[in-house]
Amino acid sequence: MNSILFIRHAETDMAGTFCGHSDPDLNARGHKQTAELIDKLRSEEIDTVYTSDLRRAQTTAKAIASAYGVECITRRALREINFGEWEGFTWKQIEERDVAYARRWMAEHPLVPAPEGETFRDFEQRVLGEVTFLAAQAAERSIAVVTHAGVLRTVLCSLHQYSEEDAWRQTKPYCTIVRHTVVAPPQMHFVKARS
Numbered sequence: 001m002n003s004i005l006f007i008r009h010a011e012t013d014m015a016g017t018f019c020g021h022s023d024p025d026l027n028a029r030g031h032k033q034t035a036e037l038i039d040k041l042r043s044e045e046i047d048t049v050y051t052s053d054l055r056r057a058q059t060t061a062k063a064i065a066s067a068y069g070v071e072c073i074t075r076r077a078l079r080e081i082n083f084g085e086w087e088g089f090t091w092k093q094i095e096e097r098d099v100a101y102a103r104r105w106m107a108e109h110p111l112v113p114a115p116e117g118e119t120f121r122d123f124e125q126r127v128l129g130e131v132t133f134l135a136a137q138a139a140e141r142s143i144a145v146v147t148h149a150g151v152l153r154t155v156l157c158s159l160h161q162y163s164e165e166d167a168w169r170q171t172k173p174y175c176t177i178v179r180h181t182v183v184a185p186p187q188m189h190f191v192k193a194r195s
Contacts, residue, residue, distance in 0.1 A: 002142065002181075002182050003180060003182060004143055005044060005143070006145050006147060006155055006177070006178040006179075007145065007175065007177050007178075008147070008152055009026075009054075009056040009059075009174065009175075010030035010174050011030035011174045012024040012025065017089055017090050018083040018088065018090075018091075018094070018114070019087070019088070020082045020083035020117070020118075020148075021083070021087065022088055023055050023056075024055065025055045026060065030056070030174065033174050033175045034063045037177075038063060044142070044144070046068045047070055047141035047142045048071050048143050048144075049072045049073070049145075049146065050072075050134060050146070051073070051078065052076075054080070054148075057078070060175070061146035064144060075130060077126050077127070078130060078146075078147040078148075079147075080149070080150045083118075084113065084114045084116030085114065085115040086114040086115065098115075101115065123150065127150075127155070127158075128158060149171045149176075152167075152170075152171040152176060155178060156178060159180065160180075
């Protein structure tokens with residue numbers, strides 16, 4: 001059985017805001033976190049790095065790929081959920097803009113998207129479809145996947161039966177690593193019929 005190392009990107013200056021499809025690069029602290037992450041990964045075998053196409057993930061991923069001397073492949077499906085009109089705002093700012101909708105979102109999450117944002121159902125289907133693709137790649141080589149907290153939470157909740165609260169707590173730190181074991185489908189054996 002192979003495993004996939006899902007890794008949350010390092011920090012940006014948009015920390016503390018709804019930063020879904022927004023595209024900041026790493027800040028100085030994020031670059032330091034990336035160097036510490038690479039040290040932490042030294043005992044891991046990594047043959048290929050896959051990454052979200054957003055800069056904060058790509059910068060983190062390219063540093064890992066460079067340290068290992070391996071290919072870095074960009075995958076748009078590894079993006080964070082799109083927060084629509086809430087992109088770049090803190091929760092306090094969102095509540096100030098529309099407290100009624102903010103309360104509804106909290107009460108009905110994950111059924112209600114951010115205004116003009118991606119639905120959680122669409123996001124989850126996108127992520128799980130991408131995990132299926134990545135599992136096929138992991139059957140042939142050891143891979144690391146640099147992505148976003150929401151993607152890691154979806155993997156933990158949908159594939160590892162974590163509660164939302166536990167998944168949130170585990171993925172809150174930047175450069176969090178989640179190991180997902182890929183279970184090969186059962187092999188089918190065919191018996192040749194006698195003529």
